[in-house]
Amino acid sequence: MSTDAHGRPGAGSAKSRERPLLSDVPALSHAERARTLLASTSTGTLCTLAREPAGFPYGSLVTFGLAEGEPVFLVSELAEHTRNLREDGRASLLVAESRAGDPLALGRVTLLGQCAPATEGQVESARDAYLARHPGAAQYAGFSDFSFWRLAVSAVRYIGGYGRMSWIELDAWRSALPDPIAPEAAAILAHMNEDHADALPLYCRAFSPLNDILQVCMTGIDRLGFEMSVTTPSGTQTLRLPFSAPIADKTDARKALVALLKEARARLGVSPS
Amino acid sequence: MSTDAHGRPGAGSAKSRERPLLSDVPALSHAERARTLLASTSTGTLCTLAREPAGFPYGSLVTFGLAEGEPVFLVSELAEHTRNLREDGRASLLVAESRAGDPLALGRVTLLGQCAPATEGQVESARDAYLARHPGAAQYAGFSDFSFWRLAVSAVRYIGGYGRMSWIELDAWRSALPDPIAPEAAAILAHMNEDHADALPLYCRAFSPLNDILQVCMTGIDRLGFEMSVTTPSGTQTLRLPFSAPIADKTDARKALVALLKEARARLGVSPS
Numbered sequence: 151m152s153t154d155a156h157g158r159p160g161a162g163s164a165k166s167r168e169r170p171l172l173s174d175v176p177a178l179s180h181a182e183r184a185r186t187l188l189a190s191t192s193t194g195t196l197c198t199l200a201r202e203p204a205g206f207p208y209g210s211l212v213t214f215g216l217a218e219g220e221p222v223f224l225v226s227e228l229a230e231h232t233r234n235l236r237e238d239g240r241a242s243l244l245v246a247e248s249r250a251g252d253p254l255a256l257g258r259v260t261l262l263g264q265c266a267p268a269t270e271g272q273v274e275s276a277r278d279a280y281l282a283r284h285p286g287a288a289q290y291a292g293f294s295d296f297s298f299w300r301l302a303v304s305a306v307r308y309i310g311g312y313g314r315m316s317w318i319e320l321d322a323w324r325s326a327l328p329d330p331i332a333p334e335a336a337a338i339l340a341h342m343n344e345d346h347a348d349a350l351p352l353y354c355r356a357f358s359p360l361n362d363i364l365q366v367c368m369t370g371i372d373r374l375g376f377e378m379s380v381t382t383p384s385g386t387q388t389l390r391l392p393f394s395a396p397i398a399d400k401t402d403a404r405k406a407l408v409a410l411l412k413e414a415r416a417r418l419g420v421s422p423s
Numbered sequence: 424m425s426t427d428a429h430g431r432p433g434a435g436s437a438k439s440r441e442r443p444l445l446s447d448v449p450a451l452s453h454a455e456r457a458r459t460l461l462a463s464t465s466t467g468t469l470c471t472l473a474r475e476p477a478g479f480p481y482g483s484l485v486t487f488g489l490a491e492g493e494p495v496f497l498v499s500e501l502a503e504h505t506r507n508l509r510e511d512g513r514a515s516l517l518v519a520e521s522r523a524g525d526p527l528a529l530g531r532v533t534l535l536g537q538c539a540p541a542t543e544g545q546v547e548s549a550r551d552a553y554l555a556r557h558p559g560a561a562q563y564a565g566f567s568d569f570s571f572w573r574l575a576v577s578a579v580r581y582i583g584g585y586g587r588m589s590w591i592e593l594d595a596w597r598s599a600l601p602d603p604i605a606p607e608a609a610a611i612l613a614h615m616n617e618d619h620a621d622a623l624p625l626y627c628r629a630f631s632p633l634n635d636i637l638q639v640c641m642t643g644i645d646r647l648g649f650e651m652s653v654t655t656p657s658g659t660q661t662l663r664l665p666f667s668a669p670i671a672d673k674t675d676a677r678k679a680l681v682a683l684l685k686e687a688r689a690r691l692g693v694s695p696s
Binding site: 193194195196197198199200202203205206207208209210211213230240241242243244246248252253254258260262263286304305307309 | 514
């Protein structure tokens, strides 16, 4: 599923931070992570097979929507990728997370499959899914040389950063849902780091072997748990802690984080401030 | 070279803004624009041919450098794209401008060609070019399963936004240089729009048929001229004005803009304030 087996001369690298401090903490599956990424990103690279030079893989920038887990596009017959697809429908779509920082540490997913004009039965959902994300493109939808296409996903590759990658089973891909917390995550992290920074060392001390906390910052939250970047005298590590039950929204997140803080204080014998 | 021949029902679209107000104003060639984009962006999509499902174009995220106009990569033998390239070297690299706004209005370039391990004669320039842009990757360069690869460019597709696209001649690609003003452009634009907003309507009135200027903003500058977005009672247009000679740096830019302002004032009979 994942690999870290590079031929490194000597130990130690940025990747050591990736290793979980606690094992068996529930985390989003790769299928869920990939679906979450596709829910928040609407631009990617469409790869088709060029007509000239013949058979070369050809990358072009596209905007897309997602209908039943499959990418849908509004393309012009004049575009290179459309002409390529008219000759050979084999295609893939690469979608990458766009945040600051090392791009190779961020998530990306490649969806492979045959890409073809939406069938009569697909065209309405394709239009709805595409225009929901790209309302400004409605003007093109009426042009005679524009049409909706759909990529029938037959293979899914997910890379979540260094050493975190897999081919996702199609059934898992189809049944996965985007993480419901993702749209709220940035706001929750900012709130916790700005207004509840005093709670974070308590989480670390109560629920992990980490004790002498020099610095800690909440770096991620999803329906199953949350992550902190924790600096101790021996270095910086990522600590993931689980919620007792999956959460569904911001209200749940607050309740879960408050409950964990209460438990942490009880374990540590710290009275509420 | 470019096309705007979409089957539009009726006239008028966002693209009308793309049409130049003055014809024959010198502008960067597509080769120069593409080289400029590649000089400022170091992440792209590498398209290779998948082994399974066989022959499907496969997109993956890569970081790259540029050696003599050709992309160079530092790749792991474990990566899908490397395994693909070991089977079939046909590849392309898509590099897209990343700014706010409609992604389809921004520039992108696709370089197609055979991708292979750097030869003995290429490996030093590949390493230098790659690590100049990605110094943090130096740790990987020593791993036994990482090596430098180079894409031998045989075709170049440039898209500068809606209706501005072409296949670039290889000779033009090889001889083109990045625009020397690009690294300074944002600062120059900010300075002009913030501190010399009063000059912009004078440029418009003196050097174009535009007269009743409601709003004007400088939106681009390069070695051959500069562009403004100009709103009049009849709408918003892009106006490009040429410099009398190509400029090479920020100092030249200031001189050229001051000289044009002086000439504009003289033409309009406006005394310097």
